[in-house]
Every structure is written in C-alpha cells, then in structure tokens.
Amino acid sequence: MSLLPSGLTGLPALDMDTVCDALAGPGYVAVRLTDTDMLAALRLEAESLWQEDALTLAGIGRADDHELIARVRRDKTKWLDGSTPGQTAWLAFAETLRREVNARLMLGLFAFEAHFAVYEAGAFYKRHLDSFRGARNRVLSTVLYLNPHWREGDGGHLRIYGEGDVVLTELRPEFGTLVIFLSEEIPHEVTVSHRERFSIAGWHRCNDRGLAPALQVRALPIAP
Numbered sequence: 453m454s455l456l457p458s459g460l461t462g463l464p465a466l467d468m469d470t471v472c473d474a475l476a477g478p479g480y481v482a483v484r485l486t487d488t489d490m491l492a493a494l495r496l497e498a499e500s501l502w503q504e505d506a507l508t509l510a511g512i513g514r515a516d517d518h519e520l521i522a523r524v525r526r527d528k529t530k531w532l533d534g535s536t537p538g539q540t541a542w543l544a545f546a547e548t549l550r551r552e553v554n555a556r557l558m559l560g561l562f563a564f565e566a567h568f569a570v571y572e573a574g575a576f577y578k579r580h581l582d583s584f585r586g587a588r589n590r591v592l593s594t595v596l597y598l599n600p601h602w603r604e605g606d607g608g609h610l611r612i613y614g615e616g617d618v619v620l621t622e623l624r625p626e627f628g629t630l631v632i633f634l635s636e637e638i639p640h641e642v643t644v645s646h647r648e649r650f651s652i653a654g655w656h657r658c659n660d661r662g663l664a665p666a667l668q669v670r671a672l673p674i675a676p
Contacts, residue, residue, distance in 0.1 A: 462487055463545045464630075471632060472556040475592075480612055480633035482623055485596075490545075491628055493538030495598040498568045498650040501530055507570055526575035527642075529567040532652070542566070542652065546594070549632075550656050559591055559656075566594075566654030571608055575649075577642040579613065582635035582655060590635040592656040597625035599650055608645030612638060625649055 464485035474481035485491065501507055507528035532539045543564065550561045571577075583590035595610065602608075602624055609622040610631060622643075623631060633640070635655060 463490070463541060463548065466549065466552075468552045468556065472553060475553070475557060475632065475634060478620070479637045480620075480631065482621075482629060482631045485628045485630050487541075488628070490538060490541045491596075491598065493536070494542060494596070494652065495600070495627070495650060497536055497538050498570065498598055498652070499648075501568055502528070502570045502648065502650070506530060507568065510569070524580075525577040527569045527571045527577060529569045529653075531565070531567045532654075542596070546654060546656070549594070553592065553656075560658050561591055561656040562659040563657045564654060565657065566652055569651050569653050571642060571645040571649040571651075573647055574644060575642075576644045579611075579639055579641040581637075581639055590655040590657055593631075593633050593635045593638075594652075594654040594656075595631045596652040596654075597629045597631075597650075598627060598652070599625050600627040602626045602649075606646050606649075607643050608647075608649040609643045610640060611643055612640045625651060 464487040466483060466485075471481050471483070507530045510525055510527050510529045532543065534540050534543050543566070546564045546566065550564060553559055554561050582593045599606075599608075604624065606624075608625050610625065611622050612620045612633070614620045623629065
C-alpha cells in the first residue's frame with residue numbers, strides 16, 4: 453500500500469520473563485510497546501483498508517460450518533500476508549515471541565496467523581474462547597491495539613473473565629497495548645465500541661498448518 457513507509461527499523465522489545473511468568477500464572481498479560489514507527493505503519497494500513505472497504509464481515513467456524521452471526525460478533529477483518537513493511541515487521545515480532553515462549557514454556561508453538569480487525573460503532577464480540585479446550589489448534593492469542601487517544605467512554609474494552617462470571621480485568625484498546633493470553637483458557641469479550649476501533653488479532657498454533665485459515669486465505673477470506 454503506497455501510504456506506508458518504504459522501510460521500518462527495529463522491533464519492539466518485550467520482557468519475556470515477565471510475559472512467561474504471567475502466562476504460567478493467570479494465563480494473560482498486557483504490555484505496552486514503544487516502536488511507534490512500526491505501530492504507526494500498521495495503524496495507517498488498518499485505517500486505509502477500512503476506508504477502502506477491503507475488510508470482510510467476520511463470522512464463526514470455518515469452511516462449510518462458517519456462519520455470520522451478528523448477535524455474537526460484528527467486526528470486520530482481513531488476514532495479514534506479509535505484503536507490506538508493517539506486516540513484515542509484525543510477523544517478525546510474532547516469530548521472535550514464538551521462539552522465546554517455546555524456549556521458556558515449551559508450548560509447541562509452530563505457526564502464526566493474524567488479521568486486521570475493525571469494530572465500527574456499535575460492534576462487539578460476545579464472550580468466547582479462541583480455541584476449544586483440548587483442540588490444541590490455537591494455543592497462544594495476541595491482540596495489538598492501534599487506537600491513539602482512546603477514551604474510557606469510547607467503549608470497546610477487552611473484558612477478561614475468570615471462573616464463572618467473575619471479571620478479572622477490562623483493558624482499553626489503547627495504541628501500542630499488546631495483550632497475550634492462552635487461547636484455550638481465557639474467556640474474553642469485546643464490549644460495544646462507540647467509534648471505530650482498530651487492532652491486529654493473532655494466534656500461535658500447534659502443528660496444524662493444513663487447517664490454518666490464514667494459509668487458506670483465497671478459499672476462506674473470512675476470519676473464524
């Protein structure tokens with residue numbers, strides 16, 4: 453996309469000991485990234501895709517079971533394919549995260565897929581897990597938020613649940629915030645957003661490349 457910078461330098465740094473301690477404990481962690489060059493490129497690309505109507509209404513399930521269910525989720529998505537400098541940098545960051553987490557926690561993370569997501573005013577995503585327990589497809593989830601100057605009243609919070617209906621935390625989707633959590637263990641939802649909300653959702657998977665939607669993007673351009 454011509455609006456993006458021609459090149460980016462450096463990747464965000466993470467305290468991997470802190471990240472892995474949190475994953476081994478409560479199962480989730482939120483950190484702030486400081487690489488504004490990469491983040492600005494991703495924000496610009498996400499907003500441009502939305503303005504160009506290049507995102508697709510998301511659904512639930514995959515392949516023949518895929519459905520659009522407006523009562524559950526109303527976001528729009530587009531899979532990353534590494535075709536821009538911002539995407540390339542983000543995928544490189546995800547690969548570094550995969551290697552570091554595998555070295556410390558031995559989760560067997562193998563492949564990574566991610567998509568841009570926009571929640572327009574009124575959009576939400578009801579409480580869910582990113583992977584069914586025991587399925588071992590999506591193992592580790594990431595969400596990068598790309599929203600400068602997000603106010604409390606703008607909604608669109610990531611609400612993380614514990615046992616039952618206990619809310620452990622609500623996170624504002626502020627620019628540069630990265631949330632990492634165990635896909636099979638952490639129920640969460642996106643509360644109603646009151647203005648356009650941009651993010652990149654990603655999943656580190658076990659060795660199931662044949663099932664990964666991002667690798668079937670031509671056949672299935674809608675997020676599961």
